[in-house]
Amino acid sequence: MNQPTLAFIGAGNMSQAIFGGLIKQGYDAGNIWGSTRTPATLQYLQDTFGIRTSTDNRELIRHADVIILGVKPQGMQALLTELADELQERRPLLISVAAGITVEALDRWSGGGLPIIRCMPNTPSLVGTGASGLYANGTVSPQQRDIADNIFAAIGIASWVDQESLIDAVIAVSGSGPAYYFMMMEAMIAAGEKLGLSRQSATELTLQTALGAARMAQHSDVDAGELKRRVMSPGGTTEQAVLSFEQAGLSQLVEAAMTRCYDRAGEMAEELTK
Known part of the structure; x- marks a missing residue:
């Protein structure tokens, strides 16, 4: 090097x-x-x-x-x-x-x-x-x-x-992105506790699942949507969870949140460099 x-x-x-x-x-x-x-x-x-x-x-x-x-x-x-x-x-x-x-x-x-x-x-x-x-x-x-x-x-x-304007999109995806995943982890841990798991077990299972899913996506030759479908089976447990997310408008919510992040990044650039 x-x-x-x-x-x-x-x-x-x-x-x-x-x-x-x-x-x-x-x-x-x-x-x-x-x-x-x-x-x-x-x-x-x-x-x-x-x-x-x-x-x-x-x-x-x-x-x-x-x-x-x-x-x-x-x-x-x-x-x-x-x-x-x-x-x-x-x-x-x-x-x-x-x-x-x-x-x-x-x-x-x-x-x-x-x-x-x-x-x-x-x-x-x-x-x-x-x-x-x-x-x-x-x-x-x-x-x-x-x-x-x-x-x-x-x-x-x-x-x-x-x-350069795409740096604001980078901020919306990866710069701020860790907070989105931490928020999902936080919600999954809390839900796991309500379902009867101990705090420790819910935390360990959530974090390892997040790590495993990311590694699978990194090493897979198919996209995240296909990986999701491969976890699901008709009438099964995962399908019910995914349907709940879809009915609640998860994709639209993520897009709206990231768009607000993107817009704010542009506003901050104007404030800091004017």
Whole structure:
């Protein structure tokens, strides 16, 4: 694997998941830098991961081929405006994992003309099973796209979109998606208890069933609808449950919820970058 020098400005949980995953896959910790404002956190990063650290973001830029921006969206404009001169001199690949910040805003705040990738990872990235959507501006080279692929493959899968507006659809599907499944798990566990199972048994059975269903879908050569039909038999138990979901309008409810998520993602982008 090609090992450019990576710098994580804002080394919080998501950044730690990314470079932790890379290191597990053999990436040299000496080629990774991380910055935070807290010296105690920097010491933790050194002790736990063995990466290089600094409280000076300019120092990171001087060393970096790739900069992963992990700061909160509200702080992105001030950060990039402050560092624009150094970024223009070094001209690294910028990868933002901040929700709601458009490539146009990132480009404008950093001085213009830099290769920029906008990425939307999700929380299962913290346990190595993430799903990340990525969009690149026209300045990003094929080699830099490969670098981004390798970075986000360390925490799950990476899927590219060719229009930035589709990042909002990624948010509706995978960015916010874990909450949908957690909600389903929560409901199944509660229903299992009402049917007489202990809390522990209902939880164990629900979580293992969710895991098994996802793995079956990943490894199957048929779609989710066909897998559903294969669990059902005419007049059987699964059929009755599925009919109840259909009569309650589950598909329409999911579509409506995801559309609201999509719309809100667009609104937040306007609020954060205007």
